[in-house]
Amino acid sequence: MIRVLAIYQKGKLVSFEVKGHAGSGEEGHDLVCAAISGIVPGAFNAFLQEYDIEVLSGYIKLVAPSSGLQAHDEIVMECVMAQISAIAESYPRYVKLTRKE
Numbered sequence: 001m002i003r004v005l006a007i008y009q010k011g012k013l014v015s016f017e018v019k020g021h022a023g024s025g026e027e028g029h030d031l032v033c034a035a036i037s038g039i040v041p042g043a044f045n046a047f048l049q050e051y052d053i054e055v056l057s058g059y060i061k062l063v064a065p066s067s068g069l070q071a072h073d074e075i076v077m078e079c080v081m082a083q084i085s086a087i088a089e090s091y092p093r094y095v096k097l098t099r100k101e
Contacts, residue, residue, distance in 0.1 A: 002036055004084055004097045011101075012068050013077050018060040022094040032094045035087055043080045047073045 002022050007015040018040055022032035040060050044053055049070050052063040062077075069077060081097075088095040 001093070002033065002095045004036075004088070004095065006081060006097070006099045008099065008101050012064075013074065013081075014064050014068065016060075016062045016077065016080075019058065021058050022091070024091065024094045032087065032091050036084065036095065039080055039083045039087075043076050046076045049073055 002018060002020045005015075005017045005019075006013060018036065022030050022036070024030050024032040041055060044051075044062070049065075051065065051069075051073075054061045068074075081099075084095070084097055088097040
């Protein structure tokens, strides 16, 4: 299962973490994993500012600076959250999204 944790402070995203593999298909043919793997790193390429981002097999983490995400980058991450939320609703056995304040 892919577990996504989004941490907000005062309504603003400060940390975002994706762990695991969906396991919805054979390795290399897992469409749920491919969707998440395309959405998250792809969005990071749209950022205007550099952030502390870690990408490993089955693991992605973003930590915003203390000043927070820039307005453009915040919009990008909210789009990511909407996309992941849609996938989690469609495939709840394979993706769990948790938001914490």
